[in-house]
Each structure stands twice: as structure tokens, then as C-alpha cells.
Amino acid sequence: MSADSHAAIEAVWRLEAPKLTAGLMRVVRDLGAAEDLAHDALVAALEQWPAAGVPRNPGAWLMQAAKHRAIDLLRRRSLLERKHGELARELDEGMRLARRGPEEALDDDIGDDLLRLMFVACHPVLPAEARVALTLRLLGGLTTGEIARAYLVPEATIAQRIVRAKKTLAKTRVPFEVPAPAERMVRLASVFEVIYLVFNEGYSATAGEDWIRPSLCEEALRLGRVLATLVPADAEAHGLVALMELQASRFRARIGPRGEAILLLDQDRGRWDRLLIGRGLAALDRAIALDGGGGFYALQGGIAACHARASTPGATDWGRIAALYARLVDVTRSPIVRLNHAVAVGRAEGPAAGLAMIDALAGDASLAGYPYLASARGDLLERLGRLDEARAEFARAAGQTRNARDRDVLFARARPR
Amino acid sequence: MRFMVIVKATPESEAGVMPTAEQLAEMGAFNEQLIKAGVMLAGDGLQASSKGARVTFKGKDRVVVDGPFAETKELIAGFWILQCRSKAEVIEWMRRCPNPYPFDGGYVEIRQCFEAEDFAPAAGSGPTA
Numbered sequence: 437m438s439a440d441s442h443a444a445i446e447a448v449w450r451l452e453a454p455k456l457t458a459g460l461m462r463v464v465r466d467l468g469a470a471e472d473l474a475h476d477a478l479v480a481a482l483e484q485w486p487a488a489g490v491p492r493n494p495g496a497w498l499m500q501a502a503k504h505r506a507i508d509l510l511r512r513r514s515l516l517e518r519k520h521g522e523l524a525r526e527l528d529e530g531m532r533l534a535r536r537g538p539e540e541a542l543d544d545d546i547g548d549d550l551l552r553l554m555f556v557a558c559h560p561v562l563p564a565e566a567r568v569a570l571t572l573r574l575l576g577g578l579t580t581g582e583i584a585r586a587y588l589v590p591e592a593t594i595a596q597r598i599v600r601a602k603k604t605l606a607k608t609r610v611p612f613e614v615p616a617p618a619e620r621m622v623r624l625a626s627v628f629e630v631i632y633l634v635f636n637e638g639y640s641a642t643a644g645e646d647w648i649r650p651s652l653c654e655e656a657l658r659l660g661r662v663l664a665t666l667v668p669a670d671a672e673a674h675g676l677v678a679l680m681e682l683q684a685s686r687f688r689a690r691i692g693p694r695g696e697a698i699l700l701l702d703q704d705r706g707r708w709d710r711l712l713i714g715r716g717l718a719a720l721d722r723a724i725a726l727d728g729g730g731g732f733y734a735l736q737g738g739i740a741a742c743h744a745r746a747s748t749p750g751a752t753d754w755g756r757i758a759a760l761y762a763r764l765v766d767v768t769r770s771p772i773v774r775l776n777h778a779v780a781v782g783r784a785e786g787p788a789a790g791l792a793m794i795d796a797l798a799g800d801a802s803l804a805g806y807p808y809l810a811s812a813r814g815d816l817l818e819r820l821g822r823l824d825e826a827r828a829e830f831a832r833a834a835g836q837t838r839n840a841r842d843r844d845v846l847f848a849r850a851r852p853r
Numbered sequence: 854m855r856f857m858v859i860v861k862a863t864p865e866s867e868a869g870v871m872p873t874a875e876q877l878a879e880m881g882a883f884n885e886q887l888i889k890a891g892v893m894l895a896g897d898g899l900q901a902s903s904k905g906a907r908v909t910f911k912g913k914d915r916v917v918v919d920g921p922f923a924e925t926k927e928l929i930a931g932f933w934i935l936q937c938r939s940k941a942e943v944i945e946w947m948r949r950c951p952n953p954y955p956f957d958g959g960y961v962e963i964r965q966c967f968e969a970e971d972f973a974p975a976a977g978s979g980p981t982a
Contacts, residue, residue, distance in 0.1 A: 451945060547889070654936060661888075712894075
């Protein structure tokens with residue numbers, strides 16, 4: 437087979453595998469079986485397409501090939517399990533779906549199936565790392581090997597995570613359905629969390645590493661955009677997309693020529709990606725139109741948008757950022773968010789106001805040893821002209837951080853000038 | 854990876870002939886698929902070159918020439934910006950694109966955008982903008 441036709445089949449596979457697996461899942465109600473059937477269809481394609489050419493509608497071809505096999509599977513199952521009434525009904529329904537022609541499968545059905553698949557892959561019964569692996573595999577069409585490379589772990593580890601996850605899903609009989617309204621919020625939150633975890637994993641990757649790590653950001657963004665079209669009335673889906681688009685817009689400005697991290701306020705804003713900024717702001721507008729943009733992701737997206745809208749660091753609307761952090765504190769109750777709130781107030785209202793808020797946080801046990809607390813306090817003290825105290829804070833932060841480059845910067849600030 | 858897909862101009866597009874309602878609906882459905890798949894970052898159709906202009910560079914001089922421009926085959930009539938994982942994936946998407954031309958033999962051109970890492974110092978000979 438030529439490299440070209442192999443690349444073509446791989447491309448078709450990546451586009452079609454999630455829809456294929458989702459459609460089959462509805463027929464056979466078992467993730468392992470759905471994946472096997474999809475895979476068998478791929479093998480058939482690899483055998484036939486190089487000679488016959490890629491069919492005009494490859495998705496429908498793959499689905500038909502898989503459904504033929506699904507019918508065989510359901511027949512065998514029904515011979516074994518006829519006696520259980522509920523299972524028999526499930527099998528009959530599966531059989532009906534499997535016999536349906538491709539023209540009867542509506543776009544909405546495919547969308548619903550994809551959404552169900554997302555809910556299954558991100559089910560709270562699974563540990564976070566298993567949700568991530570399963571989502572990348574089922575919705576991203578990534579191979580186990582690619583996921584392993586992206587997460588810098590051996591392939592066997594990922595393979596095992598996926599096997600265990602499938603077992604857990606089967607054992608707990610997680611249904612293939614969009615959760616009932618009462619449960620929907622929590623379940624959607626889990627999907628958002630998985631997508632954002634994937635994004636952050638890619639975002640923390642540095643230049644020169646394997647291409648697949650930064651590409652996790654693109655994949656997370658893509659999944660977020662897909663999700664936002666599947667649940668268009670959910671404000672947080674748009675908020676998550678906004679946050680990711682806006683953060684990704686700074687991707688190429690955040691690392692210097694020697695691979696060092698460049699902080700937001702020091703970045704060359706001319707290198708920010710205007711296309712992604714525009715998309716992020718549009719997504720944020722959608723979130724705000726739906727519910728005021730008060731959710732966990734939309735608020736963070738709103739903060740990112742304040743930076744994106746400022747053509748220079750001096751033009752940043754710190755008052756607005758501080759107000760958004762205040763709302764985020766209400767949503768999260770997180771001490772780290774409180775700290776960021778204090779820093780924003782320090783910018784908006786002056787260092788004394790920020791310092792008072794930080795000092796109110798100093799007793800919080802969960803912030804003990806957190807280097808950003810000391811360095812933020814040092815910043816404010818420096819701006820107040822209390823230089824000795826500021827240097828002591830920078831020295832403290834330098835002793836707390838585990839990042840060598842940060843340590844150098846902090847030590848430099850701790851030295852008298 | 855980001856790609857630009859370029860739709861070439863035709864005598865019809867240059868004459869300002871609007872697509873039929875059916876063509877628009879077909880292309881709209883295709884765009885919808887691109888959006889649902891999360892790969893379409895941007896895209897637009899372009900007006901005829903008679904509404905455009907060229908700024909020609911000659912050393913430090915600039916000469917402005919208003920459209921229309923004669924060489925229809927070199928003109929473009931629209932574009933997409935797609936984010937895909939490989940060129941093969943863009944090709945697969947474009948195989949599914951409704952024929953944008955009223956004749957056989959028309960084509961769209963797929964070009965890859967530069968990425969941040971293309972400008973990394975380690976890349977050496979790449980552009981340095």
C-alpha cells in the first residue's frame with residue numbers, strides 16, 4: 437500500500453472513529469464491543485480501499501461494514517441470553533438500529549451519540565487520568581501510543597488505564613445516555629474538567645518537545661468546540677471554549693528564545709494570535725448572553741479577555757479583572773483565587789489595598805509554603821517602597837519554589853540593588 | 854496545525870454572479886460539518902477583484918492599481934482557515950466539499966500555515982519575522 441493511501445485512510449479514521457464508535461455503542465451497548473467492531477471495519481477498509489479507492493462516503497461505508505458485524509454479534513448474544521427480558525429488548529432495539537440504512541441516521545442522532553460517548557468517557561466513576569485517556573482515545577481518535585507519548589508514560593500504562601476503565605464502566609453498567617437534568621450539571625462539569633485537563637497538559641509543554649504535547653491543546657480546543665455545538669444552550673461550554681481560545685492565543689508569545697517562560701505582562705502582544713482572540717471573545721459573548729458569564733470557566737475566560745483586549749499592559753482594565761476575581765472567589769472559595777484577587781486589587785486600587793487582602797490570607801493553611809503568596813507580597817511591598825521586607829519575601833519565595841528558573845529570578849530580586 | 858484552503862476565482866465569480874440558493878445551501882451544510890467537528894477557525898467568500906486593488910512594490914515606491922485583474926486563474930474567490938491534525942485530514946475534508954465550480958477541473962489549494970515552532974531559533978533556516 438502506498439504511503440499516501442495509508443495517510444488517507446488514517447485521516448478518514450480519525451474523522452470517523454468517534455462517530456463510528458458512538459453509533460455502534462448505541463447498537464451493542466458495550467464499549468469494548470463497539471471499539472472492536474469499529475476496529476474490524478477499519479481493517480476491512482485497509483484491505484479494500486487501497487485497491488478500490490476511498491469510497492465517496494467513507495463514514496457510511498465504515499458504519500455499514502461495522503453494522504454487518506454488529507448484527508452477527510447481536511444474534512449470538514440473543515441466542516445466549518434470550519431468557520432475560522430486559523436484555524432481549526435491548527438486543528431487539530440494537531438489531532433495529534443496526535439494520536437501519538445510513539440515510540436514516542440523522543445528523544442529530546450522530547450528535548446525540550457523540551455527546552453520550554463524551555458522558556461515558558468522562559463518567560465520574562472513573563479516575564481522572566482514565567477519563568482523560570478514554571476521551572482522547574474515543575473522541576480524539578488518538579492511539580494508545582500517541583496518548584502515552586503525550587503524557588510521557590509507557591504505552592502499557594495507558595493501555596492498562598483504558599482496559600481498567602472499560603471494565604469499570606461495564607461492571608457498574610454505566611448507561612449510554614445523556615444524563616437526566618438533575619445529574620446533567622455534574623456530569624457536564626466532569627466533561628469540562630477532562631477537556632481542560634488535556635488543554636493544560638499541552639499548555640505546560642515547552643517548545644522543542646515532541647510535537648504531540650502542544651497538539652494536546654489543539655485537541656482540547658477542538659473537543660471543546662465540538663461540545664459547544666452539542667450543548668449550545670450551556671453557557672459554561674462556551675465559557676470553556678473562550679478560556680481555551682484566549683489562553684491559546686498567547687501560546688507563541690509565552691516562551692522566549694532560550695525556552696524561558698515569559699510572564700503575561702512581559703509578553704510581546706504583537707505575537708498574540710488575533711484569530712484565536714476574536715474566537716475567544718465571541719465565545720465569551722455567547723456565554724454572557726446565556727447566563728451572564730458567571731460560571732467557573734466563563735469568569736476565567738472573562739479575565740483572560742481583559743488581557744486580550746488591552747493593547748499594552750498599561751491599558752489593562754484591572755478594576756474589571758478584580759471584579760471578575762471577586763465573583764470567581766464566590767464560585768470557587770479557593771484560597772489561590774483569593775490570592776489572585778488580592779493581586780488584581782493591588783493593581784486596580786494600589787499596593788496598600790492589595791497588601792491588606794494578602795495579609796488577611798496569610799493565616800490560610802492551604803497557602804503555607806506556596807511561593808506565589810510570598811512573591812506577590814514581595815511585589816506589593818516593593819511598590820510601597822518597603823524594600824527590606826520585599827527582599828525577605830522574595831528570598832522566602834525562592835526557597836519555596838521547585839522551578840529552577842523561577843528561583844533564579846526570585847533570588848535576583850531578593851538581592852539589594 | 855493550521856491550514857489555509859484557497860478557492861480559486863472563476864469567470865462567474867469575477868463577473869459578480871452570486872451562487873445559487875442550492876449552492877449556498879450545500880456549502881452552508883459543509884461549513885456546518887466543519888464547525889461541528891471543531892476544525893473551522895475562519896472562512897469567507899471574496900467579492901470580485903473589480904472591488905479590490907493591488908499595491909505594487911518597487912523599491913521604496915508604491916504603485917496602486919485598482920481591480921479588476923485579468924488573470925482569473927491566479928485570483929482567489931474565497932478561503933477557509935482550518936485546524937487539522939495533518940494535511941491528509943484537510944484533504945479528506947476537502948474531498949467532501951461540494952464542487953464550488955460550475956465546470957470540471959476546478960480545484961482548491963491547501964497550504965499549511967507557519968506555526969510558532971517554525972520560528973524557534975533551533976529551526977535555523979526558517980523565516981525570522
